[in-house]
Amino acid sequence: MPCADSLRVQAYFDGELDAIGAAEVERHCETCAECRELLRDLELLRAALRQDLTYAATPPALRDRIMRALDQDSATPGARAVQKRAADWRSRAFWKGAFSAIGATAIAASLAFFLLAPPLSDPLLNDLVSAHVRSLMPDHLIDVASTDKHTVKPWFAGHTDVSPVVADFAEQGYRLIGGRADYLDHQRAAVVVYQHGSHVINVFSWAAARSGRPRAITRNGYHLSFWSAGNLEYCAVSDTGWDELDGLVRLLQTLDAQDKRG
Amino acid sequence: MLPHLDAAHRFARWLSRSPIDADDILQEAILRAFRGFDGLRGSDAKSWLLTIVRNCHFTALEQQRRRAQVPLPHENDAQDGGALVATTPDPESTSMRRDEERTLDRLMAALPEEHREVLVLRAIEEMDYREIAAVINIPIGTVMSRLARARAALKARWLKESAGEPHAVR
Numbered sequence: 001m002p003c004a005d006s007l008r009v010q011a012y013f014d015g016e017l018d019a020i021g022a023a024e025v026e027r028h029c030e031t032c033a034e035c036r037e038l039l040r041d042l043e044l045l046r047a048a049l050r051q052d053l054t055y056a057a058t059p060p061a062l063r064d065r066i067m068r069a070l071d072q073d074s075a076t077p078g079a080r081a082v083q084k085r086a087a088d089w090r091s092r093a094f095w096k097g098a099f100s101a102i103g104a105t106a107i108a109a110s111l112a113f114f115l116l117a118p119p120l121s122d123p124l125l126n127d128l129v130s131a132h133v134r135s136l137m138p139d140h141l142i143d144v145a146s147t148d149k150h151t152v153k154p155w156f157a158g159h160t161d162v163s164p165v166v167a168d169f170a171e172q173g174y175r176l177i178g179g180r181a182d183y184l185d186h187q188r189a190a191v192v193v194y195q196h197g198s199h200v201i202n203v204f205s206w207a208a209a210r211s212g213r214p215r216a217i218t219r220n221g222y223h224l225s226f227w228s229a230g231n232l233e234y235c236a237v238s239d240t241g242w243d244e245l246d247g248l249v250r251l252l253q254t255l256d257a258q259d260k261r262g
Numbered sequence: 263m264l265p266h267l268d269a270a271h272r273f274a275r276w277l278s279r280s281p282i283d284a285d286d287i288l289q290e291a292i293l294r295a296f297r298g299f300d301g302l303r304g305s306d307a308k309s310w311l312l313t314i315v316r317n318c319h320f321t322a323l324e325q326q327r328r329r330a331q332v333p334l335p336h337e338n339d340a341q342d343g344g345a346l347v348a349t350t351p352d353p354e355s356t357s358m359r360r361d362e363e364r365t366l367d368r369l370m371a372a373l374p375e376e377h378r379e380v381l382v383l384r385a386i387e388e389m390d391y392r393e394i395a396a397v398i399n400i401p402i403g404t405v406m407s408r409l410a411r412a413r414a415a416l417k418a419r420w421l422k423e424s425a426g427e428p429h430a431v432r
Contacts, residue, residue, distance in 0.1 A: 007406045010413075014384065016391055045413060048420075049385045052366040058271040058288075066267075066289050073293050 002034070009035045013042045124185055129219045131182050132202050132237040135191070141200065142178035142193055152179040152192065160190040162232055164205035165256045169194070174201070174248045185209060194248060201238040201248055208233040216242070225249050229256040266308045267292070269387055270315050276382045277319040279371050287322055291315040309389070309396045316379070316397060369419045377412035384409055 003009075005028055011017050012025040029035045135141045144155040149166040156163055159181040168176035173196055180191040182204065189206040208228050217224050223245050225236045234252070238245050270291060274284035291314045370378060383394045394409075395402045 007410060010410055011391070011406060014391065014409075041417060042413065045417060046385065048366055052364055053370070053386060058267050062271070062285050062288070063267065065285075066292050069289050069293060070296055073297070 003032055003038075005032065005035060006038055009038050010042065013039060125217065125219055125224065127184055128204060128224055128235055128237055129222050131184065131191070131204070132222060135180065135182075135193070135202055136200060141180065143180045145178040147176050149176065152176065155179055156181075156190045160188040162188075162190050162205050162207055164190050164192060164203070164232060164234070165229070165252055165259060166192050167251075167255055169248065169251050172247070172251060173197070174251065196238070196240055196244055196248065199238055199240045199244070201236055201240065201245065203248070203252065204235045204237065205232050207231060227253060229253065230260070266311050269308060270311050272386060273312050273315050273379075273382060274319065276370070276378060276386075277316065277375070278322070283322060287315060287318045290322075291318045294318065306393060306396065308387075309393045312383070312387070312397045313399075365423060366420070369416060369423065372419065373412065373415060376408060377415050380405060380409045381412045381416065 005025070008017070008021070009025055009029065012022055017025060025035075029039060143159070144152055146152050147168055147170070149168060153163065153166045156166075156179060166176065166179070170176070175195045176192070177195050178193050180193060180202075182189045182191050184204060185206050187206055189204050192203045192205070194201040194203065208231055215226055217226075222237055222239050223242055225242075225245050227234050227249060234249075236245055236249055236252075267288075271284065271288050274287040274291070275281060278284045278287055291311065294314050294317075295311055370381065373381070379398060380394060383389045383397060389397070391402045391405045394405045398405070400408070
């Protein structure tokens with residue numbers, strides 16, 4: 001008969017417990033020899049599986065076969081209707097070659113793949129999420145507390161390398177609460193902090209270095225929305241819903257466009 | 263351009279335990295995904311794709327069972343599949359065969375499907391409980407208990423193996 005806590009110990013091992021739960025399990029294991037052994041077994045098993053199991057990559061031949069099948073599939077009568085709708089999409093050079101004859105749904109699905117697949121190679125995403133989480137800790141959120149853009153914006157000039165758009169959107173539900181300097185992508189990034197309901201939205205901005213970043217991505221439950229304006233790259237991070245986050249992004253983009261015209 | 267393809271391919275192999283079936287399952291799953299038959303729910307593309315792979319695996323199993331009951335000539339296979347499938351064994355599948363002789367690969371393949379799939383999703387694909395629950399369509403509590411049973415079963419087989427064969431890895 002296993003210890004009643006064995007499933008919790010397993011959940012602890014699998015990284016499923018929060019800090020409080022993890023501390024409880026660690027305390028429990030101090031007195032329960034059976035659960036200590038379980039943890040050891042789980043470690044051994046993980047190490048053995050990592051070492052011994054076959055991790056086969058998809059052979060190029062199979063990849064090609066699937067791409068061909070996708071092409072063929074969209075040539076069947078049922079797919080023609082969606083194909084027509086996809087015509088203007090397909091004409092974009094970006095899609096040529098990769099998806100020469102795939103229907104609209106296919107393109108939508110591939111877009112979803114493209115946007116939602118976490119590009120593991122991009123450490124910036126982790127940095128952004130970490131910076132956001134760090135900002136939520138006591139006394140880390142704001143360097144300059146102000147609801148006045150004429151206070152926040154000049155402050156950035158002395159403390160960061162960039163000068164982003166700043167405005168208070170209290171009427172639309174996004175209250176400007178201050179600014180902060182963060183180190184990001186090897187430069188001093190500016191962070192404008194907004195409050196939306198009980199949520200904090202950090203809007204990072206830094207000098208654009210490269211493109212090809214996804215427009216929207218979810219990491220560890222936080223939404224990240226990217227856009228660029230002028231020579232700056234922006235990223236809004238929050239645990240609000242996408243709609244709320246996009247609302248602020250649209251306001252900032254509009255403001256940026258107005259700034260340029262004016 | 264096809265992220266999660268490797269994960270989907272691995273999962274198909276572990277489910278079907280046959281490289282050839284796995285290729286067909288993967289192709290069918292990608293086609294289904296791209297046709298948008300099984301609309302992307304939530305925001306997790308990997309869980310979504312693996313769910314489709316799993317459904318395709320069951321569909322293929324069902325077809326195989328029916329075919330076994332009423333044997334049919336294989337003209338369709340020759341027509342449709344023949345041109346697309348490389349008939350010479352590629353180096354990759356040869357190495358797969360060799361790898362299958364590895365103890366843990368073999369022990370994993372011998373586990374009941376119910377145990378195998380949770381272990382693969384957790385240990386190989388490193389998915390969290392919520393994602394595993396979504397793929398297999400079971401509650402998280404069941405994921406936990408099934409995972410515990412799967413790990414215990416693999417450990418038991420492993421111990422038995424090492425006890426039975428003095429030369430086997432400990």
